[in-house]
Amino acid sequence: MRKLSADVVVVGGGATGSGVVRDCAMRGYKAILVERGDLGHGTSARFHGLLHSGGRYVVADPESGAECARENAILKRIHADAVEATGGFFFQIEGDDESFADKFIEGAKIAKLPYQEITAAELLKREPRCNPKATRVMEVEDGTIDGWQLVWGACRSAEAYGAQILTYHQVTGIDVVGGKVQSVRCLDRKSGEEVVIDTAYVINCSGPWAGQVAALAGCHDVNVVPGRGVMVAMSHRLVNSVVNRLVKPADGDIIVPVHTVCIIGTTDVKVEDPDNLELPRAEVQKMLDAGELMVPGFRESRAVHAWAGARPLIKDDRVDASDTRHMSRGMAILDHETRDGVGGILTIGGGKLTTYRLMAKNITDVMVEKLGDDRPCRTDQEPVPGSENGKNYQVSHRLHDREEDRLEDQIICECELMSRKMFTELLRANPDASFDDLRRQLRLGMGPCQGGFCSLRATGIACAEGGWSADKATAALRLFLKNRWIGLWPILHGDQLRQAALDSWMISGTLNVESLPASEEVVL
Amino acid sequence: MSQVIVIGAGLSGLVAAIKSAEGGQQVTLISKGLGGLQLSQGTIDIHEQGLAGLESPAPHPYAAIGAENVLAGVKYLAKLLGPEFLVGDAKKNVYLPTAVGAIRPTALIPPSMAAGSVRDGAKWLIVGLRRLKDFNASLIAGNLSRLELPGGGSLSARALTIDVVAREGEVDSSALTFARAFDTPDFRQRLVAAIKPELQPGEAVGLPAILGVKQHDFWRELQASLGCEVFEIPLPPPSVPGMRLNEALTAKAKALGVRFVLGSYVSGFTAAGGKLVSVTVATTGAPQEFKADKFIYAPGGFESGALAMDSHYEITEKVFGLPLHGVAPVEELILPDYWDEQPVFKVGVSVDKQMRPLDAAGKPVYANLHAIGGIIGGAIRWKEKSGEGIALGSAWAATEGSENV
Numbered sequence: 061m062r063k064l065s066a067d068v069v070v071v072g073g074g075a076t077g078s079g080v081v082r083d084c085a086m087r088g089y090k091a092i093l094v095e096r097g098d099l100g101h102g103t104s105a106r107f108h109g110l111l112h113s114g115g116r117y118v119v120a121d122p123e124s125g126a127e128c129a130r131e132n133a134i135l136k137r138i139h140a141d142a143v144e145a146t147g148g149f150f151f152q153i154e155g156d157d158e159s160f161a162d163k164f165i166e167g168a169k170i171a172k173l174p175y176q177e178i179t180a181a182e183l184l185k186r187e188p189r190c191n192p193k194a195t196r197v198m199e200v201e202d203g204t205i206d207g208w209q210l211v212w213g214a215c216r217s218a219e220a221y222g223a224q225i226l227t228y229h230q231v232t233g234i235d236v237v238g239g240k241v242q243s244v245r246c247l248d249r250k251s252g253e254e255v256v257i258d259t260a261y262v263i264n265c266s267g268p269w270a271g272q273v274a275a276l277a278g279c280h281d282v283n284v285v286p287g288r289g290v291m292v293a294m295s296h297r298l299v300n301s302v303v304n305r306l307v308k309p310a311d312g313d314i315i316v317p318v319h320t321v322c323i324i325g326t327t328d329v330k331v332e333d334p335d336n337l338e339l340p341r342a343e344v345q346k347m348l349d350a351g352e353l354m355v356p357g358f359r360e361s362r363a364v365h366a367w368a369g370a371r372p373l374i375k376d377d378r379v380d381a382s383d384t385r386h387m388s389r390g391m392a393i394l395d396h397e398t399r400d401g402v403g404g405i406l407t408i409g410g411g412k413l414t415t416y417r418l419m420a421k422n423i424t425d426v427m428v429e430k431l432g433d434d435r436p437c438r439t440d441q442e443p444v445p446g447s448e449n450g451k452n453y454q455v456s457h458r459l460h461d462r463e464e465d466r467l468e469d470q471i472i473c474e475c476e477l478m479s480r481k482m483f484t485e486l487l488r489a490n491p492d493a494s495f496d497d498l499r500r501q502l503r504l505g506m507g508p509c510q511g512g513f514c515s516l517r518a519t520g521i522a523c524a525e526g527g528w529s530a531d532k533a534t535a536a537l538r539l540f541l542k543n544r545w546i547g548l549w550p551i552l553h554g555d556q557l558r559q560a561a562l563d564s565w566m567i568s569g570t571l572n573v574e575s576l577p578a579s580e581e582v583v584l
Numbered sequence: 585m586s587q588v589i590v591i592g593a594g595l596s597g598l599v600a601a602i603k604s605a606e607g608g609q610q611v612t613l614i615s616k617g618l619g620g621l622q623l624s625q626g627t628i629d630i631h632e633q634g635l636a637g638l639e640s641p642a643p644h645p646y647a648a649i650g651a652e653n654v655l656a657g658v659k660y661l662a663k664l665l666g667p668e669f670l671v672g673d674a675k676k677n678v679y680l681p682t683a684v685g686a687i688r689p690t691a692l693i694p695p696s697m698a699a700g701s702v703r704d705g706a707k708w709l710i711v712g713l714r715r716l717k718d719f720n721a722s723l724i725a726g727n728l729s730r731l732e733l734p735g736g737g738s739l740s741a742r743a744l745t746i747d748v749v750a751r752e753g754e755v756d757s758s759a760l761t762f763a764r765a766f767d768t769p770d771f772r773q774r775l776v777a778a779i780k781p782e783l784q785p786g787e788a789v790g791l792p793a794i795l796g797v798k799q800h801d802f803w804r805e806l807q808a809s810l811g812c813e814v815f816e817i818p819l820p821p822p823s824v825p826g827m828r829l830n831e832a833l834t835a836k837a838k839a840l841g842v843r844f845v846l847g848s849y850v851s852g853f854t855a856a857g858g859k860l861v862s863v864t865v866a867t868t869g870a871p872q873e874f875k876a877d878k879f880i881y882a883p884g885g886f887e888s889g890a891l892a893m894d895s896h897y898e899i900t901e902k903v904f905g906l907p908l909h910g911v912a913p914v915e916e917l918i919l920p921d922y923w924d925e926q927p928v929f930k931v932g933v934s935v936d937k938q939m940r941p942l943d944a945a946g947k948p949v950y951a952n953l954h955a956i957g958g959i960i961g962g963a964i965r966w967k968e969k970s971g972e973g974i975a976l977g978s979a980w981a982a983t984e985g986s987e988n989v
């Protein structure tokens with residue numbers, strides 16, 4: 061057993077938890093974040109990649125739109141390296157409800173949302189693949205946000221302020237003594253060791269799993285209603301700006317260009333278990349139809365990958381809906397002291413990745429107030445490590461880097477222009493990482509070949525330079541291929557099916573990977 | 585003289601073209617690109633189960649082709665190319681190491697791979713090149729050492745990574761770049777100098793398959809200089825051993841007067857009276873029509889785009905719209921577990937003894953259209969290691985016998 065202590069333990073290493081641990085650390089608390097998987101492994105790895113301008117909300121909830129607009133500007137600054145400032149458009153297609161465009165303008169004015177109405181001709185000049193039947197168009201400041209870069213940036217910042225980040229640590233118990241939280245028990249899933257963290261405060265940021273974590277402290281019936289949404293990435297940027305339909309929010313009405321791909325999403329289906337999210341072909345089909353409407357030819361363009369996330373919405377009868385600080389903008393903060401009589405634990409749910417910093421501020425404010433401290437939030441004032449120069453990335457950034465080092469370094473993943481050095485450095489810093497963990501930061505295997513070529517190289521390097529045994533490296537390879545397939549099979553058709561055939565010729569035909577003896581090592 | 589059109593320049597198309605030309609026919613080979621040979625492992629697979637695999641029941645392609653035709657086709661190729669290109673016994677598999685350190689069964693092999701046939705107690709030094717990213721000696725040696733060999737026993741493999749430069753100033757060289765560097769004696773000397781001091785008595789040396797393209801007997805020279813056995817291990821594409829086969833076959837075909845129409849995609853056809861009359865090639869300007877008495881269609885399968893599934897999961901054969909076997913709802917064709925066999929890759933045409941695609945009633949679609957190689961459904965060729973066997977057996981069956989001439 062390992063013993064640690066902290067002022068506050070943050071549960072969950074998604075966007076919200078990362079924001080909270082950073083905020084707590086910056087306010088001078090000794091904070092520890094525990095995450096059962098890798099950072100950005102839950103919903104924050106299964107979202108749409110949109111840095112909201114606020115346009116999506118201005119009609120139904122202008123204040124929410126205003127929040128997005130403010131946070132959008134802040135994130136572009138403090139997470140400069142996680143944002144591509146693509147800009148975005150909301151556009152109508154012949155036959156859409158015209159009055160919605162007027163409502164948009166009304167809402168945008170209330171929300172003070174930067175926008176501009178432009179002509180359809182201008183839209184088609186900037187985004188030539190959009191439906192030529194476009195009518196009214198609003199230009200907004202939507203952008204693209206790399207959730208993993210954001211989460212890692214926030215956590216590195218927290219570490220710089222003395223926080224500890226423990227990944228692959230699953231909370232298994234929260235000890236409550238005399239009505240107050242006393243310690244948090246975790247399982248270190250890599251070593252199998254139990255870890256006990258003495259603490260007086262827990263902030264539960266476990267998203268769709270928030271109900272399960274709260275229950276560990278004896279706080280029951282936290283009603284998380286996971287709403288599953290599917291997304292499909294297409295292998296090219298069919299658009300270079302975010303394009304939204306200018307209609308009442310519906311399924312599949314946004315296409316977001318993210319790095320080398322563009323992503324269409326999403327749906328919203330109530331589900332029971334956030335650990336078991338299906339990717340139904342019917343929903344993939346819905347996305348393809350919706351894409352076709354915005355960008356003719358979308359359907360038969362090449363889809364590379366799909367995934368599903370669960371919105372961590374909390375519906376709680378015991379929080380007064382008029383208590384706007386605790387229950388606003390779709391974000392809910394539960395104070396378990398008043399709700400369940402358990403002191404020293406707060407739960408947060410809902411919200412958006414775009415407003416993660418604000419959510420973190422709000423919940424940390426609640427803790428600070430309850431502790432009777434006076435420590436103001438400063439998270440909007442300082443860029444996270446790596447974003448100091450304030451420059452947003454561009455889709456071509458890696459091409460630029462590879463042009464620079466092409467004579468000194470190898471390209472291990474051609475699709476995503478990942479160099480050998482990028483891979484070996486991250487591997488050295490995270491010797492226990494799985495290839496999926498490395499992928500989330502490096503985009504290994506995320507391009508058109510989906511690991512066909514690069515996975516063998518990564519396996520070899522892990523063996524030669526990471527000091528892994530061939531046994532372990534092979535187990536990691538097999539897991540990686542298996543996991544990539546999770547997001548492949550539901551969209552396989554067209555060119556991606558053709559790619560899968562080529563990949564099989566290599567992985568199975570030439571290499572005969574499946575014949576290797578099962579590993580003695582378990583890779584998480 | 586009768587006219588034959590072969591569509592596709594993979595192993596089956598090239599062999600069918602050569603055999604038809606040898607039989608005195610006038611052959612035109614039309615192909616959009618180069619075939620899968622240059623992407624392949626460069627050996628001749630028949631079946632992982634050896635001869636038993638040849639007896640696979642229908643709808644496996646071997647049921648229509650027949651074991652004797654497979655063996656005849658393989659023998660034909662071996663004779664055509666000679667022992668400088670292929671050695672071995674079609675009736676007996678050997679097991680060779682792969683670039684991940686697994687072993688795989690295959691039938692005929694280039695002589696440069698022969699010393700890599702696994703055997704109990706073998707001692708190997710696997711040599712990787714720092715600048716060749718597709719071959720990692722530590723991984724290969726590590727996996728090979730933990731394997732139990734097919735006949736029992738094990739081998740021991742050590743890894744050595746050396747830095748021998750193929751092209752000055754380049755750290756990311758392809759297998760082909762290395763293979764071409766073998767033409768310079770200086771490169772070969774540097775390679776030997778880097779390996780020799782590390783070599784232990786009794787060891788054989790395994791290298792990536794880069795030992796020359798045009799001239800490819802450098803392995804003999806290396807054996808002499810190192811004083812030990814040397815063998816090549818195939819890499820993912822681009823495949824140097826595959827290129828050697830491709831170049832040799834293309835040269836044979838040209839020497840026999842086969843006319844190559846490359847970079848040309850067959851996009852249409854005309855038919856009359858149950859026979860194909862011509863195929864159409866889309867070229868800039870006017871589409872071009874090619875007439876023939878006999879058509880041999882060797883376009884590959886899903887990997888080449890000859891079979892395709894659209895976004896509504898409809899599978900079609902792209903040129904003739906041939907009836908397909910194995911079609912089912914997508915839920916039954918593409919399965920959620922990566923390690924499951926994916927039935928979609930068994931979809932393809934079914935053929936009669938002369939390799940003519942059949943319709944639902946079991947009748948040839950066109951009396952003079954033959955389909956060979958990967959377009960024939962019924963097998964997951966990469967899994968059972970039957971790609972070349974199907975290609976050669978069907979090429980033989982489509983060109984052999986009086987009814988086919």
Ligand SMILES: Cc1cc2nc3c(=O)[nH]c(=O)nc-3n(C[C@H](O)[C@H](O)[C@H](O)COP(=O)(O)OP(=O)(O)OC[C@H]3O[C@@H](n4cnc5c(N)ncnc54)[C@H](O)[C@@H]3O)c2cc1C
Binds near residue numbers: 100103109267327372
């Ligand atoms: C389909 C979809 C699309 C979306 N698109 C967008 C978008 O485009 N833009 C936007 O701004 N927002 C978007 N959102 C919203 C956004 O993704 C989420 O609000 C945000 O990612 C939630 O982050 P989180 O940290 O609260 O939750 P999560 O990211 O889910 O983090 C919770 C973490 O807790 C961990 N955990 C669970 N149990 C335990 C335990 N016992 N011990 C330790 N750790 C545990 C989990 O592993 C997980 O990593 C989208 C959401 C969905 C579902």
Ligand SMILES: Cc1cc2nc3c(=O)[nH]c(=O)nc-3n(C[C@H](O)[C@H](O)[C@H](O)COP(=O)(O)OP(=O)(O)OC[C@H]3O[C@@H](n4cnc5c(N)ncnc54)[C@H](O)[C@@H]3O)c2cc1C
Binds near residue numbers: 319336546
């Ligand atoms: C903005 C954005 C852009 C993307 N762009 C691309 C792209 O260009 N190309 C591409 O290939 N992919 C892309 N993806 C998808 C990405 O590769 C992953 O498939 C997706 O993020 C799912 O999460 P994951 O990384 O954890 O991996 P997964 O593939 O889902 O699996 C990894 C591990 O997570 C476990 N797991 C699976 N589902 C869950 C769950 N619901 N909760 C907890 N654990 C689970 C698995 O068992 C496995 O251990 C993108 C994703 C996002 C959010």
